[in-house]
Amino acid sequence: MEGKVVLAYSGGLDTSVCIPILKENYDFENVITVIVDVGQPVEDVKKAEEKAELICDKNYTIDAKAEFVEDYIFPLIKANGSYEGYVLGTAIARPLIAKKVLEVAKAEGAEALAHGCTGKGNDQLRFEAVFRSSDLKVLAPMREMNLTREWEIEYAREHGIPVSVTKEKPWSIDENIWSRSIEGGRLEDPAFIPPEEIFEWTCSPEDGPDAEIIEIGFRAGVPVSLMGTPMDGVSLITELNRIGGIHGVGRTDMIEDRVLGLKARENYEHPAATILLTAHRDLERLVLTRAELSFKSMVDEKWSEMAYMGLLDEPLFHDLNAFIDATQERMEGSVKLKLYKGSAVVVARSSPFALYSEDLVSFDESSIDQQDAEGVAKYHGFQGRLYKRVIDK
């Protein structure tokens, strides 16, 4: 008999069947579960706790919402973190969940760490990038045993584990305060139109009410207020998910390239994330220079790729954050957006650090002597003309 193993637990089918498997097949005496609350629905956390009570030896539930928002979501907003065009969601929560599981394992003097990820997805990589920073054994029963859903459902029934996935609703859902990802079942066919029932945060865009204008305040690149009222990150994101959801904002249906190279069809809901990144990007256009914007877009891209892969401990990731933070010092101001039937469009923005100058750009002002531009215009495209002369010879 082995000693203790600590399992990252969600209450879902995969991680639930891991519990008896770790005892029966891996011979552990104690299975300790850790539920990390990163803003998944309160009922899900409760249900997971009840299940854990039933089948594991000890459970820890850790409320990591504030830490998730401040140390993971805020840097993501500053970096406009998006992968292949969608706002990162699952990826950004995994390293924190793994970190909390590892902390419990150390405190418990456990021998091993376990997760319920399969060998096909990205999450195994994200968990293990953190787990393997310790000397503890890393176990991935789902991957090692190559299990199928049907087998798991049967096995769960035999072991008295309540199962909520059914043939009709076979969705695999990952949820945190920032994003809800839905995959599996018929959604795996990219030609299948997602049924309305997979969505929980957003209404169908066509059912949205009349347009609504909201105002978000930023300081140092992160959102700090809504409609002029200062709010902490968790409350602000929760409220924006609610308002955005009413307007059907933030649905994504896409083909995504996983780290291993597999293409996957994914559906997401992320109203607050869509609103905040739209607002943040717009404010950057008002405040940052052209050179900063173009260089930062490359930095953002690299940041996002590393975050997608869960490589948050790499030195380059810290270096990118240092650059990004420096650009965000002046990122203060306010952005107004119109929410309407699935869209979130910026309609106004202002900042004390705006590089924009109304009197310089205006057609009515004469503070710029337009004739000064003539010399520049003469040289503009100079090399193109040199080239043409040579070629036309």
Ligand code: ARG
């Ligand atoms: N494809 C996404 C990612 O790798 C989401 C995976 C979420 N998992 C799920 N069970 N829906 O970040």
